[in-house]
Amino acid sequence: MAHLLGAEGLHLEYPTKVVFDSITLGIEEGDRIGIVGRNGDGKSSLLAMLAGRKEPDAGRVTMRAGTTVGVLDQADTLDDAHTIAQAVVGDTPEYEWAGDARVRDVIHGLLRDLDWNAPVDSLSGGQRRRVALAALLTQDWDIIALDEPTNHLDVEAITWLAAHLKKRWAAGTGAFLVVTHDRWFLDEVCTETWEVHDRIVEPFEGGYAAYILQRVERDRMAAASEAKRQNIARKELAWLRRGAPARTSKPKFRIDAANQLIEDVPEIRDTVSLQSLAVARLGKDVVDLLDAGVTYPATAAAPPSEVLRDVEWRIAPGERTGILGVNGAGKSTLLGLVAGTIQPTSGRVKRGKTVQVRTLTQRIDELAQHWNDPVRVVISGLRTAYTFCAGSKSQDLTPGQLLERLGFSTAQLSTPVKDLSGGQQRRLQLLLVLLDQPNVLILDEPTNDMDTDMLAAIEDLLDSWPGTLLVVSHDRYFLERVTDQQYAVLGGRLRHLPGGVDEYLRLRALQDAEPQAQASSTAGAQKGLDGAALRAAQKEVSALERRIQKLTDQVDRAKHALAEHDQADYAGLGEKMKAISEREAEIEELELRWFELTEQIG
Structure with a gap:
C-alpha cells in the first residue's frame, strides 16, 4: 500500500499536562482507522495534528505530495449567511452536482428532510452538524478525518454514513480516521483501532470487537491496578461473543481465543434474579398504556397535530426496552405518558401504586443546585446504602462505591461540579438519578459526552440495576447492550421489533419508499x-x-x-x-x- 501521511516524534503538552510524548505513526492507502480512549487523553488533539490543524510542540507530520485531507471538526464552522445549498455545493451549477451520483447520495442520506434553500442560521445544532458533514463528503479527498461524526445523527443516518465510508473508495485506496464513542460504527467501518492512553498511541488490528479481545489479552498481563478495567472489558467481550448474530458471525477475531478468555464470565445479566427483585420493588403493575393517543392542540402557526394513536403497551416489572424513531416521531411524548408528565388525549394510562419514575434527560438540570459544590459535598447528604443485584441476591453499595464504578477518582471528589468535564457531569447526573432509588428508569440519550470505557462502566452498572428500564438512544451498540427488546414509534403507533434495529431500518426504508410506491x-x-x-x-x-x-x-x-x-x-x-x-x-x-x-x- 502506498504511503499517504507520516508522523514522527510528535510531542504535545499543555501547562499542566503532557499529552503525547514522542509518538510515531503512519497512514497508508486503504487504512480505515478508529481512534478510541478516555476523554481528555488527546484523541481530538491527535486528529488535529495529523490533519494539519494543530502544530505539535516537537516532531513533524509529512504528507505525500498532492495528498488532500478533509476534516470534520467538533466546532461549528458553517457560515450563517449561507443557505444549505451554498454550504454544501457552493457555487457549483446544479447540472454539475445533480449529475454526480455520490453528491446525490450524500444529500439524500443526510439532508432529505431539510429545505435545500433554507438559511443555515434557521437550523438546529443537529441539522447544522449534518450539513457540515454533507459539505465534507460531497468533495474529493485522499484522507478524511472525522471528529465525533455520529453526534446528533439518528440510527438511520449513522447506518447510511457507515455504508458510505465503506464504499467511498475502492479497496486499498483512500483513508480515513475517525474519533467516535459509537462502538457499532467503529466495528462496522474500521479495520484498525488506535487507543490513545498514557501519552502514547497503541495500535490494534481490526475494529472495536477485535480491539476489545486484544485489550483483554493485554490487561490479563497488567498490574493489579488494572483488574477492574480488565473485568469490565472481559464482560463486554462476553457480550460481543454471545450477543447479536450479526456481530458474532463476523470473523473479526480469533474465536477460540475469545471463547477461552470468557469461559468463566457469567451471562451479563441474571434476568430471573433482576425480575424477581423488580417485582419485589414494583409489584405486578407498572404502567399500562391502553389505546392511548396524544394530539397537540392547534396554535397560531400550526393546525392540531396527532403525535400518537392507539398505543397499547403493558410495561412489565424488570422489562428492559429500547425505543427507536426519527426525531419528531413521538418518542419523548411516549416517555412523557409513561412518566406522567403528559396526559393522553384519548385512551388512558394505568399506573401501579408503587411506581416511582425518574428520567435522565439530555439537560443537566439535576446538577443546577449543586453547581458550586464539590462532588464529596453533593454525595454527603445522600443515603448510606443503595440496593443493586448481585447474582441471585441484592447488594448494598455506598455512594462512594458507585462513584468509583462510574470512574471518579479520589482527587475528583474535591472538584466543584461546575469544573467537571461534560462526561463527568453526565455520570454524576446519572448517579443522582439512580440514588433516588426509582423502580422505573428512563434514559434519554444517555451516551452523550461519554468515552467507550465509561460507556462500558455504565452498562456494567445498569446490568445490576433491579427495575424497569426504558432507553431512547441513537447509539445502537448501547441500545442493544442494555435492553432485551426494542420497539419503534412509526406513523404514530408503537410497534414491537422482533428483529431489533435491523428490522427498524428495513421498516423505515419501506416507509420512505411508500410515497414513491403510491405514485x-x-x-x-x-x-x-x-x-x-x-x-x-x-x-x-x-x-x-x-x-x-x-x-x-x-x-x-x-x-x-x-x-x-x-x-x-x-x-x-x-x-x-x-x-x-x-x-x-x-x-x-x-x-x-x-x-x-x-x-x-x-
Missing part, C-alpha cells in the same frame, strides 16, 4: 403481477398485518404475566420464556413474508 400505481403489473395476483398479494399483506399484531399483543401479555408467576419456579419461568421466544420467531417469519410481498407490490 407508481402500475408497479405491481410491471413486476409481473397481473390484476388478480396483485389483489391477492394485497389481501395477504392485510392478513399478515393482522396476524403480526395479534401475536405481538400475545407476546406483550405473556411478558406481563411473567411478573405474576412464582419467581422461584425457574422451570415454569423457563417454559413461559420459551413460549414467548417461539411466538417472537413466528412474528419474524411473518414479517419476512410481509417484506417480500410489499416489494412485489411495489
Whole structure:
C-alpha cells in the first residue's frame, strides 16, 4: 500500500499536562482507522495534528505530495449567511452536482428532510452538524478525518454514513480516521483501532470487537491496578461473543481465543434474579398504556397535530426496552405518558401504586443546585446504602462505591461540579438519578459526552440495576447492550421489533419508499403481477398485518404475566420464556413474508 501521511516524534503538552510524548505513526492507502480512549487523553488533539490543524510542540507530520485531507471538526464552522445549498455545493451549477451520483447520495442520506434553500442560521445544532458533514463528503479527498461524526445523527443516518465510508473508495485506496464513542460504527467501518492512553498511541488490528479481545489479552498481563478495567472489558467481550448474530458471525477475531478468555464470565445479566427483585420493588403493575393517543392542540402557526394513536403497551416489572424513531416521531411524548408528565388525549394510562419514575434527560438540570459544590459535598447528604443485584441476591453499595464504578477518582471528589468535564457531569447526573432509588428508569440519550470505557462502566452498572428500564438512544451498540427488546414509534403507533434495529431500518426504508410506491400505481403489473395476483398479494399483506399484531399483543401479555408467576419456579419461568421466544420467531417469519410481498407490490 502506498504511503499517504507520516508522523514522527510528535510531542504535545499543555501547562499542566503532557499529552503525547514522542509518538510515531503512519497512514497508508486503504487504512480505515478508529481512534478510541478516555476523554481528555488527546484523541481530538491527535486528529488535529495529523490533519494539519494543530502544530505539535516537537516532531513533524509529512504528507505525500498532492495528498488532500478533509476534516470534520467538533466546532461549528458553517457560515450563517449561507443557505444549505451554498454550504454544501457552493457555487457549483446544479447540472454539475445533480449529475454526480455520490453528491446525490450524500444529500439524500443526510439532508432529505431539510429545505435545500433554507438559511443555515434557521437550523438546529443537529441539522447544522449534518450539513457540515454533507459539505465534507460531497468533495474529493485522499484522507478524511472525522471528529465525533455520529453526534446528533439518528440510527438511520449513522447506518447510511457507515455504508458510505465503506464504499467511498475502492479497496486499498483512500483513508480515513475517525474519533467516535459509537462502538457499532467503529466495528462496522474500521479495520484498525488506535487507543490513545498514557501519552502514547497503541495500535490494534481490526475494529472495536477485535480491539476489545486484544485489550483483554493485554490487561490479563497488567498490574493489579488494572483488574477492574480488565473485568469490565472481559464482560463486554462476553457480550460481543454471545450477543447479536450479526456481530458474532463476523470473523473479526480469533474465536477460540475469545471463547477461552470468557469461559468463566457469567451471562451479563441474571434476568430471573433482576425480575424477581423488580417485582419485589414494583409489584405486578407498572404502567399500562391502553389505546392511548396524544394530539397537540392547534396554535397560531400550526393546525392540531396527532403525535400518537392507539398505543397499547403493558410495561412489565424488570422489562428492559429500547425505543427507536426519527426525531419528531413521538418518542419523548411516549416517555412523557409513561412518566406522567403528559396526559393522553384519548385512551388512558394505568399506573401501579408503587411506581416511582425518574428520567435522565439530555439537560443537566439535576446538577443546577449543586453547581458550586464539590462532588464529596453533593454525595454527603445522600443515603448510606443503595440496593443493586448481585447474582441471585441484592447488594448494598455506598455512594462512594458507585462513584468509583462510574470512574471518579479520589482527587475528583474535591472538584466543584461546575469544573467537571461534560462526561463527568453526565455520570454524576446519572448517579443522582439512580440514588433516588426509582423502580422505573428512563434514559434519554444517555451516551452523550461519554468515552467507550465509561460507556462500558455504565452498562456494567445498569446490568445490576433491579427495575424497569426504558432507553431512547441513537447509539445502537448501547441500545442493544442494555435492553432485551426494542420497539419503534412509526406513523404514530408503537410497534414491537422482533428483529431489533435491523428490522427498524428495513421498516423505515419501506416507509420512505411508500410515497414513491403510491405514485407508481402500475408497479405491481410491471413486476409481473397481473390484476388478480396483485389483489391477492394485497389481501395477504392485510392478513399478515393482522396476524403480526395479534401475536405481538400475545407476546406483550405473556411478558406481563411473567411478573405474576412464582419467581422461584425457574422451570415454569423457563417454559413461559420459551413460549414467548417461539411466538417472537413466528412474528419474524411473518414479517419476512410481509417484506417480500410489499416489494412485489411495489
